[in-house]
Amino acid sequence: MIIYSVTINIDESVHDKWLEWMKDTHIPEVMGTGKFINAKIAKVLVEEEMGGITYSIQYTAENKEILDKYYAEDSERMREEVTKNFGNKFVAFRTELAVVKEFNDNRLNATEYLFTYGTLQQEDIQLTVFSRTLSGFNDVLLGYKLSDEKVVGVYPVMHRSEEPADFVNGRVYMCSNKEILEADKYEGPAYKRIKVVLNSGKTAWAYISSTQQPN
Structure with a gap:
């Protein structure tokens, strides 16, 4: 340019x-x-x-x-x-x-919290999905656990647990509505996006197994 x-x-x-x-x-x-x-x-x-x-x-x-x-x-x-x-x-x-390089800051449009626990924490994946790297913070989701089996043997998937003490450690990012839809495409049919309340008290989107019903 x-x-x-x-x-x-x-x-x-x-x-x-x-x-x-x-x-x-x-x-x-x-x-x-x-x-x-x-x-x-x-x-x-x-x-x-x-x-x-x-x-x-x-x-x-x-x-x-x-x-x-x-x-x-x-x-x-x-x-x-x-x-x-x-x-x-x-x-x-x-x-x-x-123009040597363009930098776009989407923070003003980022109104949704996204709780992640797998590949969406990787910078190369973020660049592919969102065309930027994300800044976030650590948080915990109580009452859920990671499945012993992974999607296609590679990708972790989270299930609701019957044990309230179970938890999943993750990282939370601020995303725009458009970026959430891009994340939906990336996660695919094996995952379902639901609203959860994190240990910090923040309400966020999270992906669970598509075979399980949300709370």
Whole structure:
């Protein structure tokens, strides 16, 4: 991914008109070229010694070849439009940024606790299922125990126990609703997701054998 970043300092005398034009006309026209995946405009939160108000507009292109195509086919026309509308009331400079790696934090959307006791604790599995690694904490589920038999001889499975003192040690993660559904796909038909109350008092989702009824 390539970010085409345009930093503009706009004179306060035309700021409101410029901002409206950028949001309603110019940026949609740039996006209309079909060269960019997305765009965002952000106000720079500093007081400029030179005066004016500074904004950063960032357009994301899939690769450098597409950005070069924008330069060849569209950029001169787009710059002329800005100059025609706002003359010498702005100063702009442009930067190309190559995206090295993206990090997405899903914590704001993570509203569900998930109690795990098997492979979902492994980072490589988390990356496969959730496209991220999870941060969690240890907890205990009372009244359950692990089966002596594993699914396809590999994966542990939990059953409700008739002995209240039985327990399963596990790890709890915060997940989004979408991630819980992805976990359902990973666990498959051998498991059933139910709500449980952990030793900490937190209510969480957990996977038990699909052949057993929940409490």
